[in-house]
Amino acid sequence: MLPPHPDRRWTLAKQLGVHSAVVRFWGVDDWWEYETLMRTRNRFADQGFSLDVVEDRPPMQNVVRGTDGRDAEIETVKNLIRNMGRLDIDTYCWVWTENPLGAIRTSDSVPGRGDSQKTAYDHRWIKGLPDHPAAGITEEESWKNLQYFLDEVVPVAESAGVNLALHPDDPPRTPIRGVPRIVTSVEDYRRILDMYDSARHGITFCQGNFSAMNADIPSAIRRFGDRIHFVHFRDVDGDADSFVETWHDNGPTDMKTAIEAYQDIGFEGPLRPDHVPRMVGEDDRDEAMAGYTDMGRLFAIGYIKGLLE
Structure with a gap:
């Protein structure tokens, strides 16, 4: 995952021989407009990268609520989706989570091997935090609001030729600060995919979640x-x-068998x-x-390349 402007x-x-880019627009206003996406896509192309995934989300608080x-x-x-289609950016990674209840961690300094520092959730x-302002919403309302969103957005993705890749709630538990979360299990994903049966409506398979x-x-x-x-x-180690x-x-996961499973299903999409x-x-x-420091990611990419070979 890279920022929208060249840096180290x-x-x-x-x-490292990486040619496929995933972008997140830290600090960029209205990044979903055509001109900003076009300049970003071409900036990557000029440096030898194919921009394949947008991993960010315009404001959706009212949609979720x-x-x-x-x-x-x-x-x-x-x-955003129409503009991605016009620019041949294939995949939109999104979340169905009320901000700021996205990827939550309670520590970034758990000791690891050789005094490395790991992130964690407990x-x-x-439980010591107050309820979130959206705590009044029910699980039933959350499912209803998601259906409304999918009915509106999936046909646009189909027309634009863009894959919608829903990321799990992170952590995958419910509720958090009084807000129900509905993307927390394999069963939830089965229900969500059945809510709109389209090849464009799919998953960001986050192995940790x-x-x-x-x-x-x-x-x-394989499922x-x-x-x-x-x-x-x-x-991750834990639940x-x-x-x-x-x-x-x-x-705890056998990462080699995971790679073999992706190969078995013929997966050729972006993996980071x-x-x-x-x-x-x-x-x-x-x-x-x-979680996004450079040296650990260098190790991870080398490890992934080794597994693929």
Whole structure:
């Protein structure tokens, strides 16, 4: 995952032989408009990258809550998808989670091997926080609001030729701060995919979250097959209530069998390393936020290349 402007991380990716880019628009306003996406796509192309995934989300608080203003937010998402289609950007990774209840961690300094620092989640610390302003919504309303969104957006994705890849709730547990979360299990995904039967409506298969769901990773990969459009290749030790993110070669999942499962289903889409430990000498700069420091990602990409071979 790279920022929209060239920096050291772009250079490192090229040196590693990475040619497919996943972008997130940190600090960029109205990034879903055609001109911003066009310039970003071409900026990557000029440096030898194919921009294949947008992993970001326009504002969707009203969409998730089902409150006034959701139709305007949905129009923005539709605009993003149409623009991606015009620019041959294949995959949109999105989440169905009320902000700021996205990927939540309660520690970024759990000791790992060689004094590396790992990220973790422990629900007992979240219990001390007040309820979120959206805590009044019910699970039934959440499902209803999701159906409304899919009915509006999936036909646009079909027309634009863009894959919708829904990321799990992270952590995959419900509720958090009084807000129900409905993308927390294999069963939830089965229901969600059945809500709109389309090849364009699929999954970001985040292995760490599926592991925290206590899912059998290779079996789940084979179960969802061609509905997997994007992969986050990582692992965790623990469950949805308490887990630590591991080194890629040191978690409970057999990562080789996971790679073999992707090969068995014929997966040829984008796969990226995710959430790595912080190594010695890496600081707390914003561009090196916990889970996305450079040295751990270098290790992860080398490890993935080795598994693929």
